[in-house]
Amino acid sequence: MKFNTDFLVIGSGLAGLAYALKVASKRPDAKVTIVTKAEESESNTRYAQGGIAVMLDKDEDSFKNHITDTLIAGDGLCDKEVVKMVVKKGPKRFREITNWGAQFDKHPSGDYDLGREGGHSVNRIVHHKDVTGWEMSRALLEQVHSMPNIEILSYHFAIDLITEHHFKEQPEVKPGEVTCYGAYVLNQKTQQIERLLSKITLLASGGTGHVYKSTTNPLVATGDGIAMAYRAKAFIQNMEFIQFHPTSLYNPGASPSFLISEAVRGFGAKLKTKSGEAFMHKYDQREELASRDIVARAIDSELKISGDDFVYLDCRHLDMEAFKKHFPNIYEKCASLGIYAEKDMIPVVPAAHYLCGGINVDMKGRTNVGHLYACGECSNTGLHGANRLASNSLLEALVYAHKCYKDGIKKYESIEIPAEINEWSAEGTVEPKEKIVITHMRKELQTLMSDLVGIVRSNERLRLAKEKLHLIYKETKNLYDNSTLSPQLCELRNLVTIAYLIIEQSIDRKENRGGYFNKDLV
Known part of the structure; x- marks a missing residue:
């Protein structure tokens, strides 16, 4: 079975939804198809608590400050031109998402309530309580549903990208000259594998957290897009740079791990051993506001010294009414487990959280595979270098979704899909006896x-x-x-x-x- 589309989007997080919305709005005659392996709202975006880093306060902040903070976090491996571009385009992309209906917390004065997280020299994190990603996803899905030329295929699992080696007669293809023509997709409702042909394909498939036992990522984060791109001969880089979030809630058996946002430390919470001793001063002068890699390694070191399973995050000295208002989801989750932040310290451990590398793309979001773009966590843009600055990921997703859209919209009409692409063959395979x-x-x-x-x-x-x-x-x-399959x-x-x-x-x-x-x- 086959069907065709103009733009195929694999993934329904912030990057994929923003891209689809822009394409569909600009070209109402084009067909846009979003493929997602679970329900449409299930993505890493949905679980992003802290917020989006963007320069909005010109009195206290500047593009230069945000660029400098990003470069410091990236430890010398960021692409400086990419960092400048993403930071400077950020405010415009942020205004777009507010125009699409996303709501963010404000002071009574009308100014945005800007939070601060590790690695940031000033307050620049825009947030919606402690469920920022969920709010952004909600707003975009509402807009996407209003577009008649966007189709969302939930419970469709992309298996492999279609390239020249799926042609009936395989042409001689030199390295670096592979072209993508869509994907083979498993329809989980019919159990049929469909050939979904497309002029332009965008991988916005998220991260890789479930390669580890403990991760803050939802169950869908299994690196599918990166693995597909690798098999299609795309260049993959910086995969060694896994960001472990220092503070996931210690709750054995729970998957995914519940995230205690970095913004809680920005709010004044202190890390302590089980014996109640603060320890971050031993590792970095910024203490709890050091970058994530430093805090995660500090906790890992303390656990190896003590033999304990977790350390504590102490919030007991904080303004608890303000804490509950700012972090209602975190407070309620802890309370549901009998941990009350006003009187109990919160047990935390590091967990796999974010991949800083991925599919190599240029400043327009293009991979080395023809007609194949990538953005969001599955991509390696050069923004993060060796370590992502907190809350730069949602910013990157918005900026690169726009870049991918601008480049792809110019060329899709001239792309011809070859007629000689094979249907998927399951010949000789049998249902496994035991899963x-x-x-x-x-x-x-x-x-x-x-x-x-x-x-x-x-x-x-x-x-x-x-x-x-x-x-x-x-x-x-x-x-x-x-x-x-x-x-x-x-x-x-x-x-x-x-x-x-x-x-x-x-x-x-x-x-x-x-x-x-x-x-x-x-």
């Missing part, structure tokens, strides 16, 4: 990555991880080649690819930078 094997291998992979490729790495751990991953890869490939099997295949890229690029990294720390390189 417990897939579940077991996924858990084994997550344990391997958490134990050996976590916040602190070593040459020996990386060598062992590579060796063990090869065994999981062989078993997964055998399953994939011989089984009827399911989302669970496809996710496992993608997670194995992500793990491979993280391990290989970690081995290639010969110096500690930002979020990457190998104790043998000290």
